[in-house]
Amino acid sequence: MTTPPPFLTTDRLTLRPFTDTEADLDLVVELDSDPEVMRYLTGGRPMTRDEIRAESFARMLPGGGGGDKGFWATHLRDTGEFIGWHCLRPGLNAPPDHADLGYRLRKAAWGKGYAREGALALIEKGFGELGYARITGNTMYVNDRSRHVMETCGLTYVRTYFEEWPYSVEGDEHGDVEYALTREEWLARGA
Template sequence: MRTFLESPRLRLRRFTEADLDLLVGLDNDPEVMRYLNGGRPVPRETLRTRSLPRLLHIHPCTGEPGFWAAEERSTGAWLGWFEFRPVDDDGGGEVVELGYRLHKAAWGRGYATEGSRALIRKGFTELGVRRVTANTMAVNAGSRRVMEKAGLRYLRTYFQDWPEAIDGSEQGEVEYVLTYEDWSTGPEVRRLG
């Protein structure tokens, strides 16, 4: 299986159809899904026909998928996934959306920050990315902290219509961003220089 990226503790690889059972386990954990759908279970058939094709989709502008299965390098354990996909296929992949969904057992161990930083570095140094954006519910403090640790800065709070409101949705969504210019002059890059 082709590895897209390795960091000290993580391996990111392409999804395969054989990953369906892993997705079922992840997307049926109420705590994992709390800020996505209020913690409701996601039917296996929905994951097979809607979610998995989205995770497998190859973006024409990059020739790569935008979602990566995350494994622990030392054990091979599946931790969840990372998103680093073009916002607009016509835009050439210069603006990407960063996201992550990890098993609860992986929370608080720095995996989300490590994977996010590694993707950002690869995006800015190898993939021609100029801007990274990330979004979450305003009340999702854990995800917001990961975005900040990865170097993204708060841009705005916005409100959208949800088919079904979930706890905290009344406080809106937040968007964080990081540009190549800000990243390339930031303290992390200077330390590695």
């Protein structure tokens, strides 16, 4: 008997693990083909299907960092429409009880609180069920919308840093920012 995949639901969203199917790959290709969605990632250059398959899709799958501790396809509960993804995955080069939070949504889903709603569900899962001690989020300094989502989820500014990225992005001279929230801070806020 196969165990059904874990799903997370919020008032308006369903988050589910990605599957190794062409249908799920198509969803990610459509998302990453929008220059505005990719503005702060590749400078607006759409990703090709081959690039997505080789560079990002495999890590979104269970076993590749996805699933219960990774990437979640995000859909509207009432229509089933795919609007993007959220992730909460073990931090790269971080202690095992630290996780990175992320999200990428279709432009049509921007400004509706979906990024925050999915992020809050993953923060609750991360600190509650998964036992993380610290959750971080990172974005470009100039990405005000993403910074706002992190702030409204309770993460606070930690630092600005500069890294070499494969793509030149307008505003990258201002660097990237890290935000963080600890389990103790989350509990103190009445989670």
